[in-house]
Amino acid sequence: MKATLLFIVLISICATPVFAQSSISSSETVLPTGEEVAAHINSRDEGKSVSRKLSIEMRDKRGKIRQRETKSYRKYFAGEKRTVIFYLSPKNIKDTAFLTYDYNDPELEDNQWLYLPALRKVRRISASDRGDYFLGTDMTYEDIKLETRVSTADFNFQTIGTCAIDDKPGLQIEGTPKTPEIARELGYSKTQSCVDSEIWMVRTSQFWDIKGNLLKTVTISNIEQIQGIWTQHNIDVENHKTGHTTGLTFSEVDYQSPVSDDIFTTNAIKRGL
Amino acid sequence: MLLNADCSTLSVARHVGCKLRSDKKQLLAPNAGCYFAVISATIATLCTLLSASLYAAQLQSSVISSVLWSASSHNFKRQNYQLTVEPEFILRFDNSAKLTALSRLRSISLDALSPENVTDRAYSPYSKPLFIGNSSEFELREFYLEFPSENYYFTLGKQQVVWGKADGLKVLDIVNPQSYREFILEDFDDSRIPQWMANIETGVGEWDAQFLWIPDQSYHVLANDGALYTPTSPLLLPQPQIGVSSVEVKPFKRPARTLMDSDVGLRLSRFWKGWDLSLNYLYQYDNFALLYQRRSVTTNGLHVEMEPQYRRTHVLGGSFSNAFDNWVLRGELAYFSDRYFLAVGSDSDGISKGKEMSYVLGLDWAGLENTLISGQLFQSVALNRQSATVRDKTDSTVSLLVNHTLLNETVELRLVWLASTNIGDGLFRLRASYEWQDNLKTWISSDTYYGSREGIFGQFDDNDRLTVGIEMAFE
Numbered sequence: 001m002k003a004t005l006l007f008i009v010l011i012s013i014c015a016t017p018v019f020a021q022s023s024i025s026s027s028e029t030v031l032p033t034g035e036e037v038a039a040h041i042n043s044r045d046e047g048k049s050v051s052r053k054l055s056i057e058m059r060d061k062r063g064k065i066r067q068r069e070t071k072s073y074r075k076y077f078a079g080e081k082r083t084v085i086f087y088l089s090p091k092n093i094k095d096t097a098f099l100t101y102d103y104n105d106p107e108l109e110d111n112q113w114l115y116l117p118a119l120r121k122v123r124r125i126s127a128s129d130r131g132d133y134f135l136g137t138d139m140t141y142e143d144i145k146l147e148t149r150v151s152t153a154d155f156n157f158q159t160i161g162t163c164a165i166d167d168k169p170g171l172q173i174e175g176t177p178k179t180p181e182i183a184r185e186l187g188y189s190k191t192q193s194c195v196d197s198e199i200w201m202v203r204t205s206q207f208w209d210i211k212g213n214l215l216k217t218v219t220i221s222n223i224e225q226i227q228g229i230w231t232q233h234n235i236d237v238e239n240h241k242t243g244h245t246t247g248l249t250f251s252e253v254d255y256q257s258p259v260s261d262d263i264f265t266t267n268a269i270k271r272g273l
Numbered sequence: 274m275l276l277n278a279d280c281s282t283l284s285v286a287r288h289v290g291c292k293l294r295s296d297k298k299q300l301l302a303p304n305a306g307c308y309f310a311v312i313s314a315t316i317a318t319l320c321t322l323l324s325a326s327l328y329a330a331q332l333q334s335s336v337i338s339s340v341l342w343s344a345s346s347h348n349f350k351r352q353n354y355q356l357t358v359e360p361e362f363i364l365r366f367d368n369s370a371k372l373t374a375l376s377r378l379r380s381i382s383l384d385a386l387s388p389e390n391v392t393d394r395a396y397s398p399y400s401k402p403l404f405i406g407n408s409s410e411f412e413l414r415e416f417y418l419e420f421p422s423e424n425y426y427f428t429l430g431k432q433q434v435v436w437g438k439a440d441g442l443k444v445l446d447i448v449n450p451q452s453y454r455e456f457i458l459e460d461f462d463d464s465r466i467p468q469w470m471a472n473i474e475t476g477v478g479e480w481d482a483q484f485l486w487i488p489d490q491s492y493h494v495l496a497n498d499g500a501l502y503t504p505t506s507p508l509l510l511p512q513p514q515i516g517v518s519s520v521e522v523k524p525f526k527r528p529a530r531t532l533m534d535s536d537v538g539l540r541l542s543r544f545w546k547g548w549d550l551s552l553n554y555l556y557q558y559d560n561f562a563l564l565y566q567r568r569s570v571t572t573n574g575l576h577v578e579m580e581p582q583y584r585r586t587h588v589l590g591g592s593f594s595n596a597f598d599n600w601v602l603r604g605e606l607a608y609f610s611d612r613y614f615l616a617v618g619s620d621s622d623g624i625s626k627g628k629e630m631s632y633v634l635g636l637d638w639a640g641l642e643n644t645l646i647s648g649q650l651f652q653s654v655a656l657n658r659q660s661a662t663v664r665d666k667t668d669s670t671v672s673l674l675v676n677h678t679l680l681n682e683t684v685e686l687r688l689v690w691l692a693s694t695n696i697g698d699g700l701f702r703l704r705a706s707y708e709w710q711d712n713l714k715t716w717i718s719s720d721t722y723y724g725s726r727e728g729i730f731g732q733f734d735d736n737d738r739l740t741v742g743i744e745m746a747f748e
Contacts, residue, residue, distance in 0.1 A: 058681060066683075066711050090711040091333045091746040109596065111547060118462055120435040124549060128599040129639045136682035187642070244681050266549065267474065267481055267542075271419070271426070 034157030047255035061243025518574030698724020698731030
């Protein structure tokens with residue numbers, strides 16, 4: 001049975017021109033499907049909860065730099081993932097906080113809130129805002145929520161070949177939005193990601209805008225095991241349209257200290273840290 | 274160790290504070306001693322409560338400078354320079370307690386906007402700013418201690434509490450009074466008058482409960498006669514009447530019992546099936562003074578005595594918000610059990626008692642990238658009025674907000690339009706800001722009133738203004 005499946009897969013690969021041209025190193029290698037790769041990425045251990053510091057450096061094409069220091073927490077609950085980010089500095093954005101409930105059920109819209117200290121109010125954000133850029137960075141609200149994961153609810157994935165990661169082969173997957181509506185909402189018509197198949201972490205991604213132009217490149221680096229969990233320490237985003245870049249640096253990553261459920265509430269983001 | 278030393282010193286100041294409270298004249302004539310006594314008492318309490326060590330101290334400041342041209346539509350004749358310094362000091366202790374102090378020093382060159390040109394009797398002695406000369410003020414804006422304890426979270430001290438979901442229109446955001454020195458042009462964060470209060474939050478089943486005890490009796494502060502934004506609309510002030518030969522305005526009758534005249538509030542809130550819900554209750558003195566009138570006939574004609582005073586009301590309300598696709602629906606509602614409206618005619622005491630129901634319905638649309646478009650309908654309905662009132666039974670205001678950011682949120686463009694549908698007057702606000710660096714921002718804004726002078730907005734038709742400002746932050 002396994003041999004039959006392998007044969008069918010090999011025939012499929014050989015019959016696909018893209019794969020015939022791509023850098024499959026050995027004709028005996030069977031590449032997992034895009035959906036399988038996506039499933040591996042999304043099932044990678046991220047710990048039940050995590051707390052960490054996140055430094056954000058934004059640089060425009062003229063070299064002007066803006067920096068933000070934040071503290072973020074993430075925790076998995078039954079059927080959902082909750083993430084909160086507190087801005088600690090500089091003063092012009094200090095006390096701003098972002099909270100999101102990301103439901104496993106694709107039928108349920110995510111719930112998002114933003115605390116704006118100037119208004120002293122928690123503002124509900126439409127989940128359709130997820131294609132908007134997050135507080136001046138080159139990452140959208142959706143990118144922030146997914147971090148190193150991929151959305152199988154929004155994209156169809158297929159494996160299109162291999163790619164090089166630190167002199168080792170990785171898997172190149174391509175994501176296409178399931179509907180034009182999703183493409184418009186997210187602002188992407190296509191993504192391509194190079195995935196480290198040893199630890200199932202995306203290492204580089206490219207995003208194309210809805211007109212088909214290359215929009216941005218995301219590079220994930222400085223990956224180490226923290227408390228037994230593979231953890232990225234740097235995410236760099238370059239927006240090719242604006243020349244603007246965003247660098248995220250994670251530090252003091254802690255998967256073991258307990259994270260209170262109460263921190264993922266609108267009251268908590270109003271109080272701040 | 275340093276904290277302990279401070280505590281013993283401050284207990285003396287607390288004693289001074291008690292003496293001040295026992296002296297009624299001192300209450301009516303607040304001074305710096307009283308002000309600092311309250312601060313001292315709070316720090317002393319803090320010291321007692323905290324058996325913790327200080328582990329972090331943080332000082333941040335903002336310097337905001339603005340130039341403002343204010344005039345009628347065709348003549349930019351008045352000019353004003355304003356300088357504001359806002360130092361903020363935070364102490365963090367190792368038991369999760371946090372002490373925040375935020376003060377504001379403001380200096381203004383134009384007499385008609387000067388800080389002291391307001392109804393300063395509306396401030397409680399413990400919350401009143403210190404006026405320095407004719408053009409400057411210093412105010413301890415906020416000074417509070419936060420600490421968690423078991424299932425409770427305490428915030429004690431001078432603070433702002435904001436309820437509700439509306440933008441720019443207030444239905445439930447009435448816990449703190451507001452300064453109308455610049456009408457509604459100041460940011461609410463700056464115009465809200467922080468009060469000394471105990472704010473205790475806890476979980477009750479699926480609900481979050483917030484209890485407020487506000488012994489600090491401060492009320493709305495209005496611009497005085499001759500100021501730039503002195504209210505003149507008949508909707509807000511009794512108008513001169515035929516046959517009246519003299520008018521005498523008596524001193525404000527303020528509630529003076531610290532305990533019995535306290536405001537109390539309760540909010541229950543929860544997240545339920547995608548909805549953010551709250552139920553709110555407030556037992557407070559209405560923040561606007563009632564202008565009771567007494568008429569008597571003298572040899573010179575009709576004499577009117579006006580006696581401003583404050584009256585209590587129960588406020589019962591709630592709020593909600595939820596997101597649907599590109600849309601966010603939000604709203605708030607409040608019922609006031611005792612309202613006092615300006616009455617029509619000269620045969621009454623000028624006041625018509627009744628009740629009021631107010632609500633705001635808002636719809637936000639985020640269908641365009643980095644753009645928020647938001648519309649709101651505000652309605653206030655006067656119920657069970659004892660006699661005819663100056664205001665209509667139903668008073669409606671609509672608002673529109675368009676906000677767009679560019680260049681990774683370094684540029685922000687904003688349009689706000691507020692319009693009264695009863696009278697047809699309104700206010701257009703445009704603002705563009707640019708963030709040069711993290712700590713340096715500049716902006717230009719315009720505020721344009723239109724419509725009948727009888728309206729809330731139209732009364733300031735001669736006070737359109739253009740503002741250019743710069744804000745620097747220091748850490």
